[in-house]
Amino acid sequence: MWQGIHGHDAVVERFRQSLKHGRLAASFLFLGPVGVGKHLFAVKLAQALLCQQGGAGSLEPCGQCDSCLLALAGNHPDLDLVGLPTGKRILPIKLFVGDDQHRHREGLCYNISRRPQMGKRRVAIIDDADHFNHASANCLLKTLEEPPAGAVIILIGTSRGRQLPTILSRTQTVRFAPLEDETVRHLLLEKQIASDATQADQLALACGGSLRKAAALVDPELWEMRQRLLPQFIPSRFDSVRLAKELIAFVNQAGKEAEARRQRLRSLLQMVANHFRHLLRTASTPEDAESAILEGSLEQNACKIDEILAILDRCLEAEIQLDRNANQASLLECWLDDLASIFAACPHEFALK
Numbered sequence: 001m002w003q004g005i006h007g008h009d010a011v012v013e014r015f016r017q018s019l020k021h022g023r024l025a026a027s028f029l030f031l032g033p034v035g036v037g038k039h040l041f042a043v044k045l046a047q048a049l050l051c052q053q054g055g056a057g058s059l060e061p062c063g064q065c066d067s068c069l070l071a072l073a074g075n076h077p078d079l080d081l082v083g084l085p086t087g088k089r090i091l092p093i094k095l096f097v098g099d100d101q102h103r104h105r106e107g108l109c110y111n112i113s114r115r116p117q118m119g120k121r122r123v124a125i126i127d128d129a130d131h132f133n134h135a136s137a138n139c140l141l142k143t144l145e146e147p148p149a150g151a152v153i154i155l156i157g158t159s160r161g162r163q164l165p166t167i168l169s170r171t172q173t174v175r176f177a178p179l180e181d182e183t184v185r186h187l188l189l190e191k192q193i194a195s196d197a198t199q200a201d202q203l204a205l206a207c208g209g210s211l212r213k214a215a216a217l218v219d220p221e222l223w224e225m226r227q228r229l230l231p232q233f234i235p236s237r238f239d240s241v242r243l244a245k246e247l248i249a250f251v252n253q254a255g256k257e258a259e260a261r262r263q264r265l266r267s268l269l270q271m272v273a274n275h276f277r278h279l280l281r282t283a284s285t286p287e288d289a290e291s292a293i294l295e296g297s298l299e300q301n302a303c304k305i306d307e308i309l310a311i312l313d314r315c316l317e318a319e320i321q322l323d324r325n326a327n328q329a330s331l332l333e334c335w336l337d338d339l340a341s342i343f344a345a346c347p348h349e350f351a352l353k
C-alpha cells in the first residue's frame, strides 16, 4: 500500500512508472465515484512531487522535510488547492484569474506561473471539476496547454460525461474504481464510522464502493428509509405516485436549509443507483449467463440488464439535474415516472438480494 491509500494500486504503479522514466504529464483529470480517495491521492502525489528529500523520480515523500509538513498541513506555498465554494454550483472564474480588482494578478493560473518558493515545481489541485462552466474552463485552458516547466495540475471529477470537451482534450485521464467491499469495511472500522463489524458489513454492501456514501448511510433515518424503499423498486410493487409523495416528505424533513434537503435527495438517488449497480454486478457474472443459457432464458436476462442500465442512466441524469438546481419535487416525480416506464417495458422481476 502506498501512503495509506487503499484500493488504487494500479494508479500508484502508473505514477511510479511515469516518474521513474521522467515522463510525468503536466495535467491530469482524476475521475471516479465520490468518496473513493481521489482527493487524498492527489494530495499525497503533490506531497511526493514537492518533497525536498525524495529524488526527482521518486513517488515516496519523506514525510519529515519542511515541504512535506507544509503540504500535509495544507499550507505549502507551491501547492494551490481550489474547489467549489460553499453554496455555489459553478467554479467561479476568480479562482483561476483573480477577482475584478486583481484580474491576472491572483488565482490559480497566476500562482502556478510564478517561480516556486521552496522547490523545483508548483502543483495545483482542482476539486469539483464537474462544476466548470465554459467561462471558468476557458480561464484555465491556456495554463493547461502551456503549463510552466515542472508544474503539475490535477483536476478531480466524477465522470467523463460531466466534463467539457476542452478540458478532456487537454488532460490525461486517470480512472479511480469504486473501492472493494472489503476495503470499505476495513476503512469504516478503522475510521470508526461504523460502530461494529455488523454495521460495517451492511454499509459496505450498500454504499457502492464509496466511503462518503457509506458515511451518509450511518444516518439512522436514511438507513431506515433505505430498508423500506428498496423492496418497492420492483415492477410489481412500484407505485411512482405514492413513492413521490413519500420521498418529497422525507426530503423536506431534512430541514429548512436548501443544502440539507439537496444532500438528502442526493443520498436517495445514490442509494437507488447503488442498489441497481449491485444487481447489475450479480446479473452479469459468467455463471449467471451460463445458467440463463441452460434455462433458455438468456433473452430475458439481457432484457433485465438493459433495464438496469437504463435505470442507472436515469439516476445519474437526476443527480445532474439536482446539481443544476432543478425543482426537487418535480425532479423526484419525473425520475419516478421514468423509472415506472422502464419497469413497465419489461415484466421481468428484479431479484432482491
Ligand SMILES: [Zn+2]
Binding pocket: 050, 051, 052, 053, 054, 061, 062, 063, 064, 065, 066, 067, 068
Ligand atoms: Zn519530504
